[in-house]
Amino acid sequence: MQNDDWNGAARDRRSKIANGVSACSDVWATRARLTTLGQGDSFPRMDTELTPEQEMLKKSVRDFADGVIRPRAHELDEKGEFPRAIVKQMAELGLMGVAIPERWGGAGLDALSYVLAMEEISRGCASCGVIMSVNNSLYCDPILKFGTDAQREKWLTPYARGEKLGCYALSEPGSGSDAAAMKTVAKRSGNEWILNGTKNFITNAAEANACVLYAMTTMGVGHKGISGFIVPMDAPGVRIGKVEKKLGIKASSTCSIVLEDARISGDGLIGKEGEGFKVAMATLDGGRIGIAAQALGIARAALEEALQYAGEREAFGGPLNQLQAIQFMLADCATELDAARLLTWRAAWLKDRGVRHSQESAMAKLYASEASSRIANRALQIHGGYGYVKDYAAERHWRDARITEIYEGTSEIQRLVIARGVLKG
Numbered sequence: 001m002q003n004d005d006w007n008g009a010a011r012d013r014r015s016k017i018a019n020g021v022s023a024c025s026d027v028w029a030t031r032a033r034l035t036t037l038g039q040g041d042s043f044p045r046m047d048t049e050l051t052p053e054q055e056m057l058k059k060s061v062r063d064f065a066d067g068v069i070r071p072r073a074h075e076l077d078e079k080g081e082f083p084r085a086i087v088k089q090m091a092e093l094g095l096m097g098v099a100i101p102e103r104w105g106g107a108g109l110d111a112l113s114y115v116l117a118m119e120e121i122s123r124g125c126a127s128c129g130v131i132m133s134v135n136n137s138l139y140c141d142p143i144l145k146f147g148t149d150a151q152r153e154k155w156l157t158p159y160a161r162g163e164k165l166g167c168y169a170l171s172e173p174g175s176g177s178d179a180a181a182m183k184t185v186a187k188r189s190g191n192e193w194i195l196n197g198t199k200n201f202i203t204n205a206a207e208a209n210a211c212v213l214y215a216m217t218t219m220g221v222g223h224k225g226i227s228g229f230i231v232p233m234d235a236p237g238v239r240i241g242k243v244e245k246k247l248g249i250k251a252s253s254t255c256s257i258v259l260e261d262a263r264i265s266g267d268g269l270i271g272k273e274g275e276g277f278k279v280a281m282a283t284l285d286g287g288r289i290g291i292a293a294q295a296l297g298i299a300r301a302a303l304e305e306a307l308q309y310a311g312e313r314e315a316f317g318g319p320l321n322q323l324q325a326i327q328f329m330l331a332d333c334a335t336e337l338d339a340a341r342l343l344t345w346r347a348a349w350l351k352d353r354g355v356r357h358s359q360e361s362a363m364a365k366l367y368a369s370e371a372s373s374r375i376a377n378r379a380l381q382i383h384g385g386y387g388y389v390k391d392y393a394a395e396r397h398w399r400d401a402r403i404t405e406i407y408e409g410t411s412e413i414q415r416l417v418i419a420r421g422v423l424k425g
């Protein structure tokens with residue numbers, strides 16, 4: 001009965017997403033075939049034609065972003081204000097658990113749909129994009145994949161519905177890329193776990209109700225000593241520490257989480273003891289696809305604004321867009337954006353088919369994030385002096401794009417993952 005209610009609510013949200021949208025098509029309805037290095041002819045062929053449901057989702061999320069998010073993006077960035085009202089509306093549209101099954105409160109769509117929605121939301125506001133991505137990929141996904149039904153009921157359903165917000169805590173002040181060097185410890189005490197340590201740079205932490213958090217349960221065995229936990233943010237001994245002041249994505253919050261003899265219930269472990277590193281890395285394989293999509297959204301916003309500006313601004317007797325130097329910049333932006341999107345769609349497509357996609361996610365994240373920075377940089381350049389001041393959004397896109405090269409694994413870490421796959425053949 002309860003499940004039927006959830007399914008009904010999720011269907012309702014999905015129909016809201018699709019509401020009023022007629023069949024639409026765009027350049028992305030082009031068929032293409034992509035293969036993956038080393039996987040040869042037996043590898044399934046990717047078809048990039050979107051389903052009618054995906055087309056509808058894309059169009060309606062774009063309309064929502066244009067109508068509600070984009071007009072507020074500048075103000076949110078200026079104030080560094082967490083966009084509560086927008087997050088609530090995103091939840092009503094089913095965007096806080098896009099690829100989570102309806103049974104667990106999600107919209108029941110696929111990873112490619114999630115990518116489409118992430119691009120549109122991030123085109124409107126990169127901060128809203130990361131808030132959505134952390135809840136979807138980093139919090140909900142590991143509980144869906146590795147949690148028990150009891151954990152899913154309590155810790156997934158309200159979060160996938162967007163009634164509550166989740167965060168993900170792997171990084172620490174002394175360990176980011178080298179996650180296995182973490183110092184946070186968790187010890188069993190009767191029917192509880194006691195946690196001590198500090199988690200650093202945690203997106204959504206200040207607003208979150210719960211956190212998927214990693215700690216050492218066995219010392220001296222490297223990553224095999226790490227376990228994953230669901231930590232309620234109001235558990236005794238849990239508090240928010242330093243609130244970061246950032247270059248970009250200013251409307252999302254980034255804080256440390258301090259654990260001082262923090263007590264959580266004995267059933268807070270996700271998966272088995274000692275398997276936390278596996279949970280964290282599998283989560284990042286999916287999360288990186290979301291960040292690649294965030295990078296696409298930022299890049300598209302930057303390119304669209306550069307195109308508009310280049311058509312309006314005059315120099316040497318005509319619009320900027322008649323100057324070949326400007327046209328070449330626009331051509332490079334459009335080409336890199338398309339290449340980044342194809343890589344991102346491929347990674348999502350593999351995830352949807354249950355095919356291992358660590359390397360492809362890393363490629364998508366690496367290329368899309370670096371392309372996004374290059375595109376935002378060119379877009380700023382096309383705006384000339386106006387690109388450097390706050391009258392136009394070009395400088396915000398340039399600042400926002402930069403983080404996609406850092407979080408959920410820096411570009412150097414993505415190259416390590418890709419190289420490992422390439423060398424393996």
Ligand SMILES: Cc1cc2nc3c(=O)[nH]c(=O)nc-3n(C[C@H](O)[C@H](O)[C@H](O)COP(=O)(O)OP(=O)(O)OC[C@H]3O[C@@H](n4cnc5c(N)ncnc54)[C@H](O)[C@@H]3O)c2cc1C
Binds near residue numbers: 200201203
């Ligand atoms: C705004 C923001 C939001 C974030 N949100 C979250 C979050 O929600 N949850 C979370 O857990 N973390 C989060 N992070 C942390 C983020 O994932 C880390 O900052 C990132 O993984 C890099 O770790 P680090 O900062 O410790 O850098 P380090 O690991 O110290 O790296 C420093 C430099 O060395 C390079 N480097 C390190 N190791 C190697 C290597 N083996 N080979 C080559 N180069 C290497 C890196 O690429 C980088 O250039 C966030 C960070 C920021 C800034």
